[in-house]
Amino acid sequence: MQEGSGILKEGFLVKRGHVVHNWKVRWFVLLQDRLLYYKFVGGKKEPSPKGRILLDGCTITCPCLEYENRPLVIKLKTKTNTEYFLDSCSREERDSWALDITGAIHAGNPVQVQQLHLMKNSFKLPSNISLNHIVDKMHDNRHGIKLTPNTEQGNTYKESFTGSVLVDWLISNSFAASRLEAVTLASVLMEESFVKPMGARSVDAMRNGDLAEQFLDDSTALYTFSESYKKKVNSKEDLQLNILELSGTIVKQGFLTKQGHKRKNWKVRRFILRAEPAFLHYYDPTKEDNRPVGGFSLRGCLVSALEDNGVPAGVKGNVQGNLFKIITKNDLHYYIQASSKIERVHWIEAIKQLT
Known part of the structure; x- marks a missing residue:
């Protein structure tokens, strides 16, 4: 079976483990008949998938509110009753994945796909519910x-x-x-x-x-x-957070891979960019906690794309491609990897407008 062709969508999602119910970030690839997921190590997708979800006869639940601290979960239930819980970084991202997966599930039935996009106006509260x-x-x-x-x-x-x-x-x-x-x-x-x-x-x-x-x-x-x-x-x-830092309007959010300051290892983080005041915060998507694990003011920051040929200075490990660097006013260097060139461009442009 060819796994590399006919990709409908790909990107990071956070998946609940089957045996131990912990959450791990995986790189997902949606094909016409299945969803593959890969480990992402050191800024690279591993060559073989860690697992696959067959979409034939699959049902999707979105929104799935089985997890109080994870309101952005999609649930997939396969024909053999195996349940998969997949968490996203934003409501827009969740809805986009849900629509594309539903489209793949119903690909053989264009009428159903059409109905997905059309919502009926004739709503009445059922008589037995007050x-x-x-x-x-x-x-x-x-x-x-x-x-x-x-x-x-x-x-x-x-x-x-x-x-x-x-x-x-x-x-x-x-x-x-x-x-x-x-x-x-x-x-x-x-x-x-x-x-x-x-x-x-x-x-x-x-x-x-x-x-x-x-x-x-x-x-x-x-x-x-x-x-x-x-x-x-x-x-x-009541959250004991610096309210001011987190009070800005959310301008952009998404999963990016970041190099650690001490151990220099690469980890996927959920980044949220806010304006007025301009801050970039990052969160550990595997944890239930809603508090950022780090963040900094964008005032006076410098942001630039890094060379895609070879490993740039300051970057540890065999990571290359789609990297950018942010230098804060206090001369802290952050090395970040986007999942595509176009995504890198969008993040750099959004950050530059706030520096």
């Missing part, structure tokens, strides 16, 4: 919606959730069959004063949008429970 029942479930300590600190334009809203979190939750609890249905239902919850907007974006949309645009299925629009329904959040859940 809004109060939904709201009670939303407040459930174990399976409800978790209130967390979120920042918007420098303001921190301690007990809030994003529009996309509510939409994901409504779908995963079978209250809605599509994102469009879930947005309609969320608008009704807001209209009936069970949910209220928080912060400029969502308040603006409620005031100025027509009914279809009043609730935002968006990871930056903030909402909370209305006063009478508010839950108490444990103070230990």
Whole structure:
């Protein structure tokens, strides 16, 4: 079987292990009939796949909210009932993978592929479900919606959730069959004063949008429970982070490989680029913790692409291609590898605009 041809999509995802349920970053390659995954060592994909997921008869669940601290998981269940959990770096990336994998699963059935892209407008709440029942479930300590600190334009809203979190939750609890249905239902919850907007974006949309645009299925629009329904959040859940550093608008995020400062080994990290204030933070995608493992201010930084011929100075190991370097104001050197030339260009351009 030819594994190298007909690639539909490739990139990093974080996969849950089968035996030990730990999370590991793998390089995934989507073909017409299967999904291959590879170990990525020292800035290179290993030549043979570590495993494969056959897509014939596979079912996909997205969003999959089985992991409280990983809201961006896709679940694949094969014909033989093996379950795979794959985590992504952003909602856009998750939805893009889900759409492409679903397209590959249904490739023999173009009508179904077409239906994926078309959402029906005729949503009615099933007669056997009341809004109060939904709201009670939303407040459930174990399976409800978790209130967390979120920042918007420098303001921190301690007990809030994003529009996309509510939409994901409504779908995963079978209250809605599509994102469009879930947005309609969320608008009704807001209209009936069970949910209220928080912060400029969502308040603006409620005031100025027509009914279809009043609730935002968006990871930056903030909402909370209305006063009478508010839950108490444990103070230990309040993040003891430098709020200012993490309060900027997210400009770009994705998986990149970074050389360590001390051991000089290469590890895949989830990078988040923020503006106002301009910071680049990186996170360990294998950990459940939402806190960055490192980060720095971009003010006064220099960023440049590194030569693709041979291994550049400062780079350890047999890593080459798609590398770039960031030198901070304090003369710290960061060596980072993108997964393609075009991705490197996009990251460098986005960083340069903020230095």
